[in-house]
Amino acid sequence: MKPMLDQGSLVAAIKRCTRVGDLKAIQAHMVRANLTQDTFLTSKLIESSAVTLSGHVAYAHRIFSCTHHPNLFMWNTIIRGYSISDSPITAIALYRDMFLCGISPNNYTFGFVLKACCKLLRLCEGQELQSQIMKVGLDFETPHLNGLIKLYAACGCMDNACVMFDEMPDPDSASWSTMVSGYAQNGQAVEALKLFQEMQAENVSSDAFTLASVVGVCGDLGALDLGKWVHSYIDKEGVKIDLVLGTALVGMYSKCGSLDNALKVFQGMAERDVTAWSTMIAGYAIHGHGEKALQLFDAMKRSKTIPNCVTFTSVLSACSHSGLVEKGHQIFETMWTEYKITPQIKHYGCMVDLFCQAGMVGHTHKFIQTMPIEPNVHISRKILKLDPSSPENYVLVSNVYASQGRWSSVCQVRRLMKDKALKKQHGWSSIEINFLVHKFIMGDESHPEREKIYGMLHQMARKLKQVGHVASTVDVLHDIDEEEKEYALGLHSERLAIAYGLLHTPNGSPIRIVKNLRVCRDCHEVIKLISEVYNREIILRDRVRFHRFRERGCSCNDYW
DNA sequence: ATAGGGTTAG
Numbered sequence A: 001m002k003p004m005l006d007q008g009s010l011v012a013a014i015k016r017c018t019r020v021g022d023l024k025a026i027q028a029h030m031v032r033a034n035l036t037q038d039t040f041l042t043s044k045l046i047e048s049s050a051v052t053l054s055g056h057v058a059y060a061h062r063i064f065s066c067t068h069h070p071n072l073f074m075w076n077t078i079i080r081g082y083s084i085s086d087s088p089i090t091a092i093a094l095y096r097d098m099f100l101c102g103i104s105p106n107n108y109t110f111g112f113v114l115k116a117c118c119k120l121l122r123l124c125e126g127q128e129l130q131s132q133i134m135k136v137g138l139d140f141e142t143p144h145l146n147g148l149i150k151l152y153a154a155c156g157c158m159d160n161a162c163v164m165f166d167e168m169p170d171p172d173s174a175s176w177s178t179m180v181s182g183y184a185q186n187g188q189a190v191e192a193l194k195l196f197q198e199m200q201a202e203n204v205s206s207d208a209f210t211l212a213s214v215v216g217v218c219g220d221l222g223a224l225d226l227g228k229w230v231h232s233y234i235d236k237e238g239v240k241i242d243l244v245l246g247t248a249l250v251g252m253y254s255k256c257g258s259l260d261n262a263l264k265v266f267q268g269m270a271e272r273d274v275t276a277w278s279t280m281i282a283g284y285a286i287h288g289h290g291e292k293a294l295q296l297f298d299a300m301k302r303s304k305t306i307p308n309c310v311t312f313t314s315v316l317s318a319c320s321h322s323g324l325v326e327k328g329h330q331i332f333e334t335m336w337t338e339y340k341i342t343p344q345i346k347h348y349g350c351m352v353d354l355f356c357q358a359g360m361v362g363h364t365h366k367f368i369q370t371m372p373i374e375p376n377v378h379i380s381r382k383i384l385k386l387d388p389s390s391p392e393n394y395v396l397v398s399n400v401y402a403s404q405g406r407w408s409s410v411c412q413v414r415r416l417m418k419d420k421a422l423k424k425q426h427g428w429s430s431i432e433i434n435f436l437v438h439k440f441i442m443g444d445e446s447h448p449e450r451e452k453i454y455g456m457l458h459q460m461a462r463k464l465k466q467v468g469h470v471a472s473t474v475d476v477l478h479d480i481d482e483e484e485k486e487y488a489l490g491l492h493s494e495r496l497a498i499a500y501g502l503l504h505t506p507n508g509s510p511i512r513i514v515k516n517l518r519v520c521r522d523c524h525e526v527i528k529l530i531s532e533v534y535n536r537e538i539i540l541r542d543r544v545r546f547h548r549f550r551e552r553g554c555s556c557n558d559y560w
Numbered sequence B: 001a002t003a004g005g006g007t008t009a010g
Helices: A007-016 A020-032 A039-052 A057-066 A072-083 A088-100 A107-120 A123-135 A142-154 A158-167 A173-185 A189-201 A208-221 A224-237 A243-255 A259-268 A274-286 A290-302 A309-321 A325-337 A345-357 A361-370 A377-386 A391-403 A407-419 A450-466 A472-476 A482-489 A493-504 A523-533 A543-547
Strands: A428-433 A436-441 A511-516 A538-542
Touching: A007 A020, A007 A039, A020 A039, A039 A057, A039 A072, A057 A072, A072 A088, A072 A107, A088 A107, A107 A123, A107 A142, A123 A142, A142 A158, A142 A173, A158 A173, A173 A189, A173 A208, A189 A208, A189 A436, A208 A224, A208 A243, A224 A243, A224 A428, A243 A259, A243 A274, A259 A274, A274 A290, A274 A309, A290 A309, A309 A325, A309 A345, A325 A345, A345 A361, A428 A493, A436 A493, A450 A493, A450 A523, A493 A511, A493 A523, A493 A538, A523 A538
Parallel strands: A511 A538
Antiparallel strands: A428 A436, A428 A511
């Protein structure tokens, strides 16, 4: 190696570092060149290990602690490093230390601490920060406002986020994309799309960040036509399809059932990381193409991309849907032996599905005994104990009970959820007509065409009764709360969507609907009946299947 | 002397 003992070449060398080991070598050079007290070089060392080589904040922290009088840049850099690390709480602690050391923050500091608050969902501290900025007389800049909007969105307060956004004098593309992704993350997909359409109307051009969110929303809603339109918009505007946007498109096309397009985008991508590969593999898994998913998994390994736990969920579920028992078992074993990934409950779930579908009852029992957690209702109880704050877990448990007809337990779980005042996650269904996505929740009365829809709904109910359908839930849920009554009356979201579809799609064309979150037992049966009575093909995409491969062993290719 | 906010997979 050439000697590089001046500051300039050392800085250049730090920039080229890809591992912490490289930094150690440079530190050795600094000792030899008597440059250990060089503030600029020390700053760059901290920056490199704290930010550029993320995951090595502790190393940066050691250098920082050895510095006698760290300057503001060093403080900022170390706080920034922690804010993006898995210990953002340390960023906040350091921010307090900074005051104790008599160092005043600047605008950059606030941005980094805000990010840490965001990761920790510390709304109060974020607001405190907001008043501090004003107190010290610094300008409140767009990145701060965007950070606060993000914080509100992350904490589920889209109303506050919206007020801030509306009051912004000069929202930039980051502001828009924060809002769009905020709606998307809070399950307000339609609002996200509305905002995107507003952007179009106001001639605000969308960049790759916003578009990735929008594309994701299209996938969530199964809005293929709109998704295709956004894709053509991306091409037309010459927006570069980078790793993230490419991955978003692949995911959108596979979720919307268009695997050809998903593959086309995937193959056109200049680079592919573990997320991109996992998305494409999941696409094949969802549609029951087990062999293809496995081929892709092999290709991924050949490309030296290291699979993670998400990749394995998709690969194992692909095996389960295609009956590839041996192969699946083999891959499951490699999780720990080759990749040191501890299988999670969902991976065990895939394995149980795999054995069950192959009819290997004995094998299943044996496998279950090796599991760290029992795979029945009792695990669900454990899940609730482990994470009692996640509403999804309650829904999962309630569904497990429902599938066994244990209605009183269903009510108990629901009541528990209510007592804990957990935000109800409404199940919804949607249908896309002429690029517009119409979303319905159970008993939805807000639609402008509610009269027509309800008329159709009652007609549907009568016709179903004529062919002998008795809503199985009606009989058991008579003495429960209002919501359950609506449920029992048949105002399920998917029926509202179908009614709307019957009213608005031309005769002969299929009705494609997406159902999310709450599966009722007779949903598929009812849809089949409606489709027979009205002589219309009804295609249901059940989003729950994407999340919970382990539930009752239906193959996903039934849905598209 | 250096630096900031927003995006993707189950």
